[in-house]
Amino acid sequence: MALRRYVVAAFIFFTLPIIAVAQKDEPQEPIGKDLELKACGPKGEVPKYSVETDKSQHPTGTPAADKGLIYVVKPSRLALQFKLAADGEWKGVNRGYNYFFFMLPPGEHYFCSTDGHTRRTVVLTVEAGKTYYLEQRVVPYGIGWSEDLVSVDDEEGQKALADCHLSTFKVK
Numbered sequence: 001m002a003l004r005r006y007v008v009a010a011f012i013f014f015t016l017p018i019i020a021v022a023q024k025d026e027p028q029e030p031i032g033k034d035l036e037l038k039a040c041g042p043k044g045e046v047p048k049y050s051v052e053t054d055k056s057q058h059p060t061g062t063p064a065a066d067k068g069l070i071y072v073v074k075p076s077r078l079a080l081q082f083k084l085a086a087d088g089e090w091k092g093v094n095r096g097y098n099y100f101f102f103m104l105p106p107g108e109h110y111f112c113s114t115d116g117h118t119r120r121t122v123v124l125t126v127e128a129g130k131t132y133y134l135e136q137r138v139v140p141y142g143i144g145w146s147e148d149l150v151s152v153d154d155e156e157g158q159k160a161l162a163d164c165h166l167s168t169f170k171v172k
Helices: 002-025 033-040 154-163
Strands: 049-054 068-074 082-086 089-094 098-104 107-114 119-126 131-141 144-152 165-171
Touching: 033 082, 033 107, 033 119, 049 089, 068 082, 068 089, 068 154, 082 131, 089 098, 089 165, 107 131, 107 144, 119 131, 119 144, 131 154, 144 154
Parallel strands: 068 131, 098 165
Antiparallel strands: 049 165, 068 098, 082 089, 082 107, 107 119, 131 144
8 A cells, every 4th residue: 555655656756747848838728718718708798699590592602812711500400599709709690400601811710609508619720712611519418408619621511501591690
């Protein structure tokens, strides 16, 4: 028993300084609340939307030469509203089988999706003239549902987009 304590103490004594030195050399990404604040903005500032599904058209965007095109798709039957912000600015809302799109300048951008209870974040480096797909997913959580936000590749994004209808919304 005493030998085990000495081995554990030696392990901690010799490995913690190595971990601390290794962490100093790496750039620090925003984590937790810092990332959430950059992506979602301050809590309590989420707008309320009235939202409709427009099945009469299926517009798509073309990325501008100096901006990236961002599609936000929610290929799920559940009609829960998922709102999305980019860099703390709320951009829109989706319900079941909805999508919307917008453009952003090149650079690192922070995205936030919320169902009103949870917040999920993604960081993307946007390049001019390229298209990106963010998918708002419904995931089982306990005895109910929660949401997730993921960046998907072109093939998966285009498939989800084809299954969705345009979300039209306005701030109440």
